[in-house]
Amino acid sequence: MKAVTWQGRRTVEVRSVPDPRIEEPTDILVEITTTGLCGSDLHLYEVLGAFLDEGDILGHEAMGIVRETGPGVHALTPGDRVIVPFNISCGTCFMCVRGLQSQCETTQVHAYGTGAALFGYTKLYGQVPGGQAELLRVPFGNTLPVAVPHGPPDDRFVLLTDVLPTAWQAVEYAGVPPGGSVAVLGLGPIGDMCTRIAAHRGAGTVIGIDLVPERLDRAKRRGVDVLDLGRLGSRVVEAARELTGGRGPCAVIDAVGMEAHGSPAATAAQRMTSLLPDALAARLMSRVGLDRLHALHLAVDMVRRGGTLSVSGVYGGMTDPLPLLTMFDKQLTVRMGQANVLRWMSDLLPLVTDGDPLGVEQFATHHVPLAEAPAAYEMFQAKQDGAVKVLFRP
Ligand SMILES: NC(=O)c1ccc[n+]([C@@H]2O[C@H](COP(=O)([O-])OP(=O)(O)OC[C@H]3O[C@@H](n4cnc5c(N)ncnc54)[C@H](O)[C@@H]3O)[C@@H](O)[C@H]2O)c1
Ligand SMILES: [Zn+2]
Numbered sequence: 001m002k003a004v005t006w007q008g009r010r011t012v013e014v015r016s017v018p019d020p021r022i023e024e025p026t027d028i029l030v031e032i033t034t035t036g037l038c039g040s041d042l043h044l045y046e047v048l049g050a051f052l053d054e055g056d057i058l059g060h061e062a063m064g065i066v067r068e069t070g071p072g073v074h075a076l077t078p079g080d081r082v083i084v085p086f087n088i089s090c091g092t093c094f095m096c097v098r099g100l101q102s103q104c105e106t107t108q109v110h111a112y113g114t115g116a117a118l119f120g121y122t123k124l125y126g127q128v129p130g131g132q133a134e135l136l137r138v139p140f141g142n143t144l145p146v147a148v149p150h151g152p153p154d155d156r157f158v159l160l161t162d163v164l165p166t167a168w169q170a171v172e173y174a175g176v177p178p179g180g181s182v183a184v185l186g187l188g189p190i191g192d193m194c195t196r197i198a199a200h201r202g203a204g205t206v207i208g209i210d211l212v213p214e215r216l217d218r219a220k221r222r223g224v225d226v227l228d229l230g231r232l233g234s235r236v237v238e239a240a241r242e243l244t245g246g247r248g249p250c251a252v253i254d255a256v257g258m259e260a261h262g263s264p265a266a267t268a269a270q271r272m273t274s275l276l277p278d279a280l281a282a283r284l285m286s287r288v289g290l291d292r293l294h295a296l297h298l299a300v301d302m303v304r305r306g307g308t309l310s311v312s313g314v315y316g317g318m319t320d321p322l323p324l325l326t327m328f329d330k331q332l333t334v335r336m337g338q339a340n341v342l343r344w345m346s347d348l349l350p351l352v353t354d355g356d357p358l359g360v361e362q363f364a365t366h367h368v369p370l371a372e373a374p375a376a377y378e379m380f381q382a383k384q385d386g387a388v389k390v391l392f393r394p
């Protein structure tokens with residue numbers, strides 16, 4: 001089959017690789033019909049190379065048609081249409097039954113002390129072959145994949161694998177009071193969807209902050225109060241306060257993560273690390289703080305006293321410095337983590353099947369064949385051509 005493989009810093013290639021096969025009785029094989037490109041893939045593209053091997057198959061946002069089921073699978077049959085959550089969770093352990101699928105105790109990666117394994121996401125998360133491929137082996141066939149109806153286009157469902165549950169959890173964790181205010185830092189796919197879900201769930205003021213004009217325009221067209229970080233610089237904090245009665249938003253969602261703009265020293269450190277031999281780079285990444293923390297610091301500064309920070313952007317350093325004095329003094333609540341995809345499925349399924357209040361069908365900006373993945377990675381990273389969400393059609 002053909003798959004998108006990592007081949008080095010800023011290098012992905014579509015290669016022919018062996019087809020996956022059923023290995024465990026509860027495995028299924030899915031023929032991928034649509035698979036997303038995510039901001040999380042960009043961290044692998046540029047920064048987290050030390051944790052990948054050449055040839056690793058990328059991707060964690062896959063849906064398609066069940067081609068084959070292991071002998072222990074009774075919940076699905078070949079021909080069913082499914083979405084595949086990005087967390088690899090068993091559905092039956094202590095964490096899974098509590099809705100903490102990103103901490104699944106059956107798939108936690110003990111070698112690195114991390115939570116549940118993920119599709120296509122480095123040795124830190126199990127080095128499991130990913131979904132930017134023609135075929136995907138999916139374990140826990142009875143409890144992990146979610147069947148969706150035949151008929152509506154894939155765009156209706158594919159965001160259930162990551163974007164929708166991640167944004168839903170970010171808004172849930174933000175705890176915006178009814179009619180209250182929330183600022184979303186970053187208007188990539190995750191931040192954009194956070195603004196839509198926050199408005200849908202009753203926030204009174206939704207502020208979106210980014211520095212890419214097309215992304216700001218796109219949010220503005222849906223009624224978001226947008227602030228251009230590129231133009232405002234640090235005055236963005238003051239601008240957010242002006243929109244919220246002088247106090248600052250009740251909650252701030254960080255949908256940016258470790259590669260934030262505005263952190264020149266950390267940018268240089270990340271560049272340097274990505275040039276070091278893997279073993280050395282991995283040690284450095286896991287011992288010191290190498291994240292670009294600009295967005296997180298903005299969030300701490302901007303949120304109102306007694307407010308909540310909800311962090312869905314991914315960070316990777318072990319000892320990143322945080323402004324604890326301010327966080328303590330402002331009495332902040334901080335919630336964060338990898339999305340528990342299945343936890344939110346019953347909230348989200350009706351929103352993509354009954355009407356389309358979140359605009360999922362028009363959400364993707366680009367649909368491209370898998371063969372064009374290398375150019376699509378480049379475009380998405382450089383934020384060219386208005387690219388916000390790229391979907392591959394294997
Ligand atoms: N928690 C989870 O389960 C989960 C799931 C998916 C993605 N993520 C993470 O969420 C983050 C966003 O993902 P995405 O797909 O939307 O990625 P993206 O890279 O397309 O979006 C990030 C956006 O942030 C903007 N930005 C950069 N610096 C900024 C700053 N200082 N202030 C405000 N905005 C800034 C960029 O211009 C960009 O538009 C990534 O870190 C990704 O890894 C987390
Ligand atoms: Zn993703």
Ligand SMILES: [Zn+2]
Nearest residue numbers: 090093096104
């Ligand atoms: Zn589990």
